[in-house]
Amino acid sequence: MNKRAYNFNAGPAALPLTVLERAQAEFVDFRESGMSIMEMSHRGAIYESVHNEAQERLLSLLGNPKGYKVLFVQGGASTQFAMIPMNLISEGQVGSYVMTGSWADKAFKEAKLVGGAHVAASSEDKKFVAIPELSSIKAADNAAYLHVTSNETIEGTQFAEFPDAGSIPLIADMSSDILCRPIDVNQFGMIYAGAQKNLGPSGVTVVIAKEELLAESPSNIPTIMRYSTHYKNNSLYNTPPSFSVYMVNEVLKWIEEQGGLAGIQSKNLEKAGLLYDHIDGSDGFYSGVAEKSSRSIMNVTFRMQSEELEKRFVKAAELEGFVGLKGHRSVGGLRASIYNAVPYESVKALSDFMNHFRQTQG
CATH class of the missing domain: 3.90.1150.10 (Aspartate Aminotransferase, domain 1)
Structure with missing residues (x-):
């Protein structure tokens, strides 16, 4: 192409040209296998090496925090809105949510359906054009976690710093700003992100979480909705979106090349x-x-x-x-x-x- 569009789409969004060109070169014959990565078994050695490499590379970019695991799951952030309360809210508990705009509201409403939800702070009175003051954020006494949406794509707001959740896990939907800046992963119990803005194409969702949040899930929820299922099977319980995971790995390489x-x-x-x-x-x-x-x-x-x-x-x-x-x-x-x-x-x-x-x- 002589000229590419000036792409300011909110998601799916722009991908690095060099990544697209590398993928193009490997599209038909990946690593001299005679197949595209989309055609090979997700149980095979070639795909598993890419899968594991992407997990390791992501943690490396985040400073290799101890005790964290990367999952590759499907269904976008919208599925995580339900999986988080299903897996983490026990009887008598609620999820506390900081209401910052449209995406925080979607997460909050799913939690209300599944278990219980509490508003820890809100900027609705300002029509969500500002992030609440950190000092105003108060999780419920019976909160299982504190949830924030780090960046609101619709309103155009972003947390400059994150609240201290104390003894409960801080969970962040970083779908639209993951890897845009350095962060201290140790502040968080869990970070999740749909890939289609900063990580790669649509189809895969990344979950980065402390292993203790993933290791045991309630047995009364569907198997595929349990974090423990994906944790114990290295995100290979069901067929993963293999091409999307491959592209995430290539985008992570590109981020390394940018410093x-x-x-x-x-x-x-x-x-x-x-x-x-x-x-x-x-x-x-x-x-x-x-x-x-x-x-x-x-x-x-x-x-x-x-x-x-x-x-x-x-x-x-x-x-x-x-x-x-x-x-x-x-x-x-x-x-x-x-x-x-x-x-x-x-x-x-x-x-x-x-x-x-x-x-x-x-």
Whole structure:
């Protein structure tokens, strides 16, 4: 291809071009096996080596925390919304949830169906344009865990720091910002993420958890929904999404080549800073949605002076090769998702386009 789209889709999202090219080169004949990795047995030595390598590489990027296990499961974060309370809430307990927006709300509602759910803090009074103050977050006395959504893609907010959950596990849905920056995994009992934003293509979900949370699950829930099933079978109880796991491993290699999480963070801050500086310096032509202290470096949400002007912006952008700038249908507005794989050049092109649009339409 002579030109790739400027891809700002919220998910599935951009993948690194070098990863796509490597996968293309190996697509038909993987490691001289005469087969694609999609065609071979998940019980075979070749696939298992990729599977195990991806688990090890992910933990390595996170600093090799002791006592943690990586699972590859299916069903996206939406299935985790149910699996977490099913596996971790015992009789007389609840899950405590920090309500930060649309995805936190989905997780909370699943917990209400399965066991019990408690609101530990909420920014609903601010229409979810800010992350609650950490000091306001209070888990229930009978909480089995404290759950946070580290980054809200729809509202464009992100935790800069995480609450101290004390003696109960802190669980984080990091579907939209995993590996965008260094974190201390030891703060968390569990981290989970659908792959299709920062880790690879859709189809696989990553769970990183303390082994004691995975080793024993209630026997009265379906076998496939038990963490212990996947833990004891190295995520090979049922056929895994083998190509997606392979792609995750390739994306992890690419992150290593970018300087690991510190290198990735530097690039992400540069990209986000470019867009936010342009929005803030536009004399009100563009306005950021999230409060500055809660702004996401993954999903830049902004508005213009009218919905009609926003529609013209999206149409003009599409003609120039920009994809995915329309805000989520539930809130409207505009959104640029600038995940790890979105190159600086694409963000610079968007900034230049925004400047040109303002000069011609302002």
